[in-house]
Amino acid sequence: MSAIYHDSSRPVSERVADLLARMTPEEKFAQMHALWLVLSEDGNHRERSDLSDEFAGVSTQAALAERLTHGIGQITRPLGTHIVDAQSGVRAANRLQKNLVEDTRLGIPALFHEECLVGLLCKDATLFPSSLNYGSTWDPALIKRAAQQIGEEARSTGCRQGLAPVLDVSRDVRWGRTEETFGEDPWLVGVMACAYVEGLQGEQGDILATLKHYVGHSFSEGARNHAPVHLGFCELNDTFLLPFEMAVKLAKAGSVMPAYHDIDNQPGHSDHFLLTTLLREEWGFDGIIVADYGGVSLLHQHHGVSHDAAESAALAFNAGLDIELPKDDCARHLAEAVERGLIPMAKIDEIVARVLGVKFRLGLFEHPYTDEHRIVLQSDAARQAARDVATRSLTLLENNGILPLRGAPKVAVVGPTADDPLALLSGYSFPVHLIISDMLEEISQVTTPLAALRQSLGEGNVRYAKGCHIIEKRMAGAPVFPGDASGKPMQQSPVSMDQSLIPQAVRAAQESDVVIACVGDLAGLFQSGTVGEGSDTDSLSLPGVQQQLLDALVNTGKPVVVVMTGGRPYNLQGLETRVAAWLIAWAPGQEGGYAIADVLTGYAEPQGRLVVSVPKSAGAMPYYYNHKLKSGGTPFAFHFGSRYPFGYGLSWTKFDYAPLVLLTQEVAIDGEIVLQLRVTNVGERRGSDVVQIYVRDKVASMVRPVQELKAFQRVDLSPGETATLTFTLPVDMLNFTRRDGKRIVEPGEFELRAGASSGDIRSTATVNVTGETRVLPVAWRMMSRCEISRQENSPSVD
Template sequence: MTAIYKDAGRPVHERVADLLARMTPEEKFAQMHAYWLILDEQGNHRERSDLSDEFAGVSEQAALNERLKLGVGQITRPLGTHIVEAKKGVRAANRLQRTMMEETRLGIPALFHEECLVGLLCKDATLFPSSLNYGSTWDPELVKRAAQQIGKEARSVGCQQGLAPVLDVSRDVRWGRTEETFGEDPWLVGVMATAYVNGLQGDKRDLLATLKHYVGHSFSEGARNHAPVHLGFSELNDTFLLPFEMAVKLANAGSVMPAYHDIDNQPGHSDRFLLTTVLREQWGFDGIVVADYGGVSLLHQHHGIAHDAAESAALAFNAGLDVELPKDDCARHLADAVARGLIPMSQIDAIVTRVLREKFRLGLFEQPYVDENGIDLQSDETREVASRSITLLENNGILPLSGKPRLAVVGPTADDPLALLSGYSFPVHLIISDMLEQTDQVTTPLQALTHYLGESHVQYAKGCQIIEKRMAGAPVFPGDSSGKPMQQSPVSDDIRLIPHAVRVANDSDLVVACVGDLAGLFQSGTVGEGSDTDSLNLPGVQQQLLEALVATGKPVVVVMTGGRPYNLQGLEDRVAALMMAWAPGQEGGWAIADVLTGRAEPQGRLVVSVPKSAGAMPFYYNHKLKSGGTPFAFHFGARYPFGFGLGWTTFNWGKARVAQNTVSIDGEVTLSIEVKNSGERSGSEVVQVYVRDKVASQVRPLQELKAFQRVTLSPGESATLTFTLPVDLFNFTRRDGKRIVEPGEFELQVGASSADIRDVVTVEATGETRVLPGDWRMLSQCVVHKA
């Protein structure tokens, strides 16, 4: 007789209950962690071992083959851990899965996860633009299409869970992981994240998106990686929890990953209130919670709230964790934790029920293997995202370029493929040697401009190095050494290449100066996870290079790439143009050249403010009135505000009108405005609607984005945009933790950026203070009617 759990025709809950009843405690514990392996087609798998083990505090473990007989919850990054051809990697993963299905007592399949923030982190997969690029498009549907393609590639290699998207809300661009965010507005982050999750998971949720880093990771002390966060629940909920709530409720996200830091002395991996009370009980989340790599070990290794690994495991799993990643550093001590009374078997059963439920629901028991001939790893979707995210900040009329000028393409990022990629791109993530051989699909700005203009019209000079030798673990902008010897920064201070760049510039009609970042994890680059900064000056001697180029008197067009905005220390007023391309991915060179030459319009709008200096940090547009100090600090503020971006044309705006000046507290506001293309070229504008609560029972920000819409118009063409905003969007979190809307007056600010407000109207919400239900209305709508 076939066991119930093996019968695909039975309901999932019956299959889970039957299988759970058959499992030994050791088999249950095995489902609560992963293994991080270098897989082998012949079954000679071995554990990954490198410097990360030292970070996580891992000691010697029992023989791998013996432990695998108990099964395992997940396998960590089978194709993203090392350089392996996709077919070979899939064959090796299938071999391991065969062991799980045929050589273990119960035949429970493993679930494979990979990173997929900027494309599947796998050799030869498409290298997508960064999350800042996604956000800068202000186009959720485009983000959804990109995520659909990433999901397609992930499914083709057998990935069932992707560790993305990042829902951290940027507060301080010194933070190295700023490049992973969608920007600094919590509602916009929620909208983009919802689109990404919907695209990645698909209608069937047959690939789990993982919301991270839950929660507040981006508001750390000094913008330093893992540093503590100081927040009350009202601000935590309004700013940092909001995107997670939206992605859970609107997109049915399948997984959540807690963050490394502590909030008010409570580490994220042991926070039962956030992981269970808020996430599961209040929001109705029904997926699995997976640890950030090594995060459980840090409860005793770094945070000091547990004595040992067993206690750390109990704290995390009691709080609401389901699976320890990337290994079993603490989960292998669960038997000890149970014996010591630190965690009951009833909690173990509840966790394993959730893990098994996802495996059954994903169809792993029926389809555990991957077709190696179905692998599909390349897409042309990246060019549109890259092109439409490029943001023009300055232009004295030189752009778009006309004709075929003699061009000097200068700078350390002009012909470096890695400079177009972010920290979670495969070639950057695995900087252990020379990874340039893994960047054949990347087109650099120099290559694209040479293709368009011809070799006779383009001269190249590198001008300077950012980092002369890329290597893992190289410290960049080291912080407090705590008595240890200070490490030497690998950022180059060599200016010997600048004179040659000046000669090339003098022999040209104009200069395209390519500057910015080199992404790299843990201080192997100038931006990325663990690569935080104390300055917003360009890394290395790039500022000296720009000053020398501007001094030639030639027009200088600056193209900045990277994971955070930098200051040009006053050169913004002297360059001919300034363009922010972020980390545009493998098609980034084409996208940059398309915009420079007028083949494409710069449609990007800033999703992070560009602060005046590091002294303005933390800075974000949706601050409170007193944020600038009293008197107003001269160094506070942004040179380029949130929502800002130039195009090829100009627009005239009409007056904003509301259908009613008074609206019920549970009703909707209808606002309309006419926009006309008053220039000579087709182009697009992003109409943005901000709300200000004029008088509230708690301090509120000066403005908060609540609606936006891009409209593309031909010369002379006009359109009326009609926005519908539920009054629910005017909410904030009361001291008792409930989202409420209070009656009163609200300003609706309509503009082209947070600082370029074209009109303001006021509406009054009437009625009694309203506590929002769980299914409160989180989205606004817009209808565009062209004349």
């Protein structure tokens, strides 16, 4: 008779209990961590740390084989650790899985995880745009479709947990990981996060999305990676916890990853209140909590809150952690931690039960292997989704009428990012994350702006000059994950200051009708680039000598169209009013060149709207639109503020907003606010606008932001066409956190604002919320909604 845990018809709880009762302590400990291996089809797997010693294989292999006899919880990035063909990688993973399932005592399969924020981190996978691009579309349905395609690629290669999305709320764009965020508004981040989670996990829920970095990672001291965070719980809950709460409660995310920093001296990886009290007990999260890479070790290595690895393991697992990633630096000492009385076996059993429950629910016991013949990468649907995100996220900040380009102009395409495929990719894309000396083969699917413009305008109409370098030679050698970084000396900036290529670019400009100046930054981990994880900045000037290049180009008198790519917004140092146009493309991925060419030539509309403000200078940092009134100082500092605010973006046409109409002037404190707005396309071209609804709490018992986004809707209209937008906002969404940690809604007057951006408010109305102060229930209403109706006499939109 087979064991209960092998019977898929039995409830998961029964299968877990049966298997747990059969396990030795060593087999339980093994389920609480991962191994980071370079897998081989012949079974000669190696630990990643052994790669530097080619002669250390024999004894290491023997030790690894012995450890695997106890099973393993997860395998870290089987296809994303090194350059390997997907089929070969799957065969190697299957070889390891076969050993675990058929040759260990209990046959518990491993769960394979990969990075997948901007596409699966795997050779030949589709290279999607960055999270800033996702957010800039203001299109949750599109982001869900993109995540679905990422999920399909992940499933087909055996990945059952994706380490995405990032729910950090941008506060200071000097932070290198700004590129990984959906933007600076917590509610919009939550909306996009829910769409991404639903898309990645799919209806079957057979792959886990991982919410990170829990929590407040983006408000670090000085916008420096891993730096402390200074926040009280009220602001933490209202701004940084909100997206996580939405993705847990509404999208049922399967996993959460804590952050590296400490908040008010408490490291995230040992915070029992955040990991257990709030996440599990109050929100009802029932998934698994996995460590950020090296995060448990940092408890003793960096934070100094424990004496050694055994104590760090006990602190993290007692706080609520389920699995140490990427390997077992601290979990290998769990037996010692139990013996020292630092963690009870009852806690071990609780954790392992959760891990096993997830594996049963994912169907790993019934389907442990991956079919190498059914791998799907770079499908037409995936490439189209990537292109749609890239195109719809492009954001036009300036245009003196030169765009879209007309006729057949002679164009000089100039700049260091014009023909660099890596310039279109963000830090968690495969080629950037694994930078080596020669990545040409791995970036062949990327179409650069130069290549796309040559196709669109014709080879004979396009001149090219690089103009300058950002980094002359992309080098490996930076730490691969933060746990490697301790004790390493500070490296010098790799940014080039060479101006010798500028004169050639000026000549190309003088011989052309229009200049397309492609500038920006290069993603790279830990200062191997100018943006990305560990690549923070102290300036919002373009890296290197790109500003000098732009100055020289503008001084030619030729119209200059700036196309900026990268992971944060930069200033043009006064050229904003002198350039002919300015388009921000962020990191638009492998299809980004096509997207840029399509918008420049008018084939597509610039539909993007800013999700991070573009500050006047680095001195304005931290800056975000939903600041408090006194954030600018008294008097307001001259350098405070943003020339291009949150929600801003130009189109090919213009829109008129009629006055905002409230259907009822008073609303009960547990009711809904309904408001209507008519929008008309008063231009000569069809186009779309993103109508944004903000709220200002006129008087509250605690200080509130000057305004907060509560609803939005894109509307597409033909010239002269009018649409009526009816927004419904649950009063629950007007909440804030009281000193006792409760989310409350107070009665009183709230100003509703309709606008084309946070800085372009077209109409306001005031609603009076009546009743007694209300403490929100666990299942409070987090989403607004909008219905669109079109006038019968409006032109057809077919």
